[in-house]
Amino acid sequence: MTQDLKSKIDANVLRDEGEVARALLEKARPSPNEKAETERLARRLVHAVRKGRRPQGGVDAFMQEYSLSSEEGVVLMCLAEALLRIPDADTADKLIADKIGGRDWNEHFGHSDSLFVNASTWGLMLTGRVVDLGRDTTGDASGFLGNLVKQSGEPIIRQAMRHAMRIMGKQFVLGRTIKEALQIAAEDEKQGYRHSFDMLGEAAMTADDAERYFQSYRDALLATAANAGTSQDKDVFARPSISIKLSALHPRYEPRKKDDLERELLPRLVEVCTLAKEHNLGVTIDAEEADKLELSLELFKQLAEDKSLTGWNGLGLAVQAYGRRACPTLEWL
Incomplete structure (x- = not known):
């Protein structure tokens, strides 16, 4: 060079x-004609998308609820990409335990009318609790049940999570x-x-x-x-x-x-x-x-x-x- x-x-x-930002803002400032044309194009695209869109549900509703601006949304995207590329069960379990545990999934439960979002939230809450409850013995019925699920249900949770993440991953990852x-x-x-x-x-x-x-x-x-x-x-x-x-x-x-x-x-x-x-x-x-x-x-x-x-x-x-x-x-x- x-x-x-x-x-x-x-x-x-x-x-x-x-x-740097101030210099770029000056360069990026549109003329009145460019601004008007941009607004016309944006409106046309939004109207076309809304007109051809099915009633909101599935992944659309899921992504609206779990925004990428939230910690939970970022965790989901990490899983969506990573789980698609993990062939062995042990590594998948470790990743799920690391990424899902401790996140406040309960905040999202009941906020959406979409069955897909609420059902997924139950799964995420369950998975989070599985990881948390296994950290120490609580000695009560709830803790016993949590540990029992951890011991016997993690493969089931893994398979369900992999399936859900594969659905979401296809929105961002074209193929494995x-x-x-x-x-x-x-x-x-x-x-x-x-x-x-x-x-x-x-x-x-x-x-x-x-x-x-x-x-x-x-x-x-x-x-x-x-x-x-x-x-x-x-x-x-x-x-x-x-x-x-x-x-x-x-x-x-x-x-x-x-x-x-x-x-x-x-x-x-x-x-x-x-x-x-x-x-x-x-x-x-x-x-x-x-x-x-x-x-x-x-x-x-x-x-x-x-x-x-x-x-x-x-x-x-x-x-x-x-x-x-x-x-x-x-x-x-």
């Missing part, structure tokens, strides 16, 4: 957030595998939608983890390509794409390991992108922690300038819009 643009990015690392995601996306694609398939996962801790993620990305690209068909003459932006994490492809994705990453990670990135180029698909590099931004930009630059990828316009980089350095980063891109 040029020194001038790099200086702009570096200058915003610890810049006062209030100062790329095959499942492609099947679910098929109906939307018939209506003209296109998808970027984000591969959920954590950073690699070992070389074996990195190899597994690498193979998963390759498999996802091949599955997406097979599903999308051979349309080499079609604009890459009109076709599906996948999103990858650099920290999933190397166990030491750290600025101080820059030389190792250029030697070990970069060739893997070129291989993934070459495969995407062959099938006319896009690849987006996901955002990492803020302290790794400069490292990500440097690797992105080398990847974008790789001669073997000339003519392919499918390389993208996710930029965290809430970051102080978002605007100079976009300028650099």
Whole structure:
């Protein structure tokens, strides 16, 4: 990157957030015509959604009751994502006990006319009490019953919770595998939608983890390509794409390991992108922690300038819009 643009990015690392926000507000202030057009579009969209909406119930009612601004709502979203990816019962039990116990589910009971919300609240209350009552022996009938349920009913609770979370998870997670995601996306694609398939996962801790993620990305690209068909003459932006994490492809994705990453990670990135180029698909590099931004930009630059990828316009980089350095980063891109 040029020194001038790099200086702009570096200058915003610890810049006062209030100062950044004020500058952005000025840039984002719409003209009277833009404001009027925005309001017209918003009203049209809201009316269209309300007109085509079924009577509220199920997940809609559940999400309205358990807002993401509440602790309980955040816990539910953690479970919705995590439980879909946990194969063994012991880990699922531990996660449920950790995330559900102690939350004030009783505050929500009876606030909704939707049977789904109230029934789910009973389940959440029961699960919370199972965890709490097991912490010490109360010696009364209620405590005895709670401990009995804990000893004999946790697998049942786990299965019920996994089922409920799978219903909710589908609102946010398209599928547990790329095959499942492609099947679910098929109906939307018939209506003209296109998808970027984000591969959920954590950073690699070992070389074996990195190899597994690498193979998963390759498999996802091949599955997406097979599903999308051979349309080499079609604009890459009109076709599906996948999103990858650099920290999933190397166990030491750290600025101080820059030389190792250029030697070990970069060739893997070129291989993934070459495969995407062959099938006319896009690849987006996901955002990492803020302290790794400069490292990500440097690797992105080398990847974008790789001669073997000339003519392919499918390389993208996710930029965290809430970051102080978002605007100079976009300028650099």
